[in-house]
Amino acid sequence: MNANAALNFAVVSSIPVSSKPQSGTNTVPTPENPDLSSKEKMFFDLLSEGMSVSAACERANIPRRSVYNRRSADQAFREQWDEALDMAADTLEAEADRRGRDGWSEDVYYRGQVVGQRRRYSDRMLIFRLKALKPEMYKGVS
Numbered sequence: 001m002n003a004n005a006a007l008n009f010a011v012v013s014s015i016p017v018s019s020k021p022q023s024g025t026n027t028v029p030t031p032e033n034p035d036l037s038s039k040e041k042m043f044f045d046l047l048s049e050g051m052s053v054s055a056a057c058e059r060a061n062i063p064r065r066s067v068y069n070r071r072s073a074d075q076a077f078r079e080q081w082d083e084a085l086d087m088a089a090d091t092l093e094a095e096a097d098r099r100g101r102d103g104w105s106e107d108v109y110y111r112g113q114v115v116g117q118r119r120r121y122s123d124r125m126l127i128f129r130l131k132a133l134k135p136e137m138y139k140g141v142s
Helices: 003-014 035-048 054-062 064-073 075-101 123-133
Strands: 104-110 113-120
Touching: 035 075, 054 064, 064 075, 064 113, 075 123
Parallel strands: none
Antiparallel strands: 104 113
């Protein structure tokens, strides 16, 4: 590295991240770019509802790679991500319970017409919950 390149590197490296110019709309939020914080909020809301990272990024209009980079570099971002995943797990767990315990209504058709309804249950969801709640008792059940 020549002297000029070393000097340029030292100068650029010493500039605080928040004062570096931001390019594009998918960068770390700063006072100059408050838009991303609303996108991130949308991302975390969608993630907490049970969407995959890819789907949440697509809906929030954030590049998938940028959220993974941010997760690696930012402890607060990582903690918020983990909290959103915990909330999603709770939501999905409640839905699994509901399907196994309460079931759902399904239309019954005859010759293209709805003639009634039947209640359907998910034995598989019930088994998964029992395995989670009492693994020693249900470990061999499939």
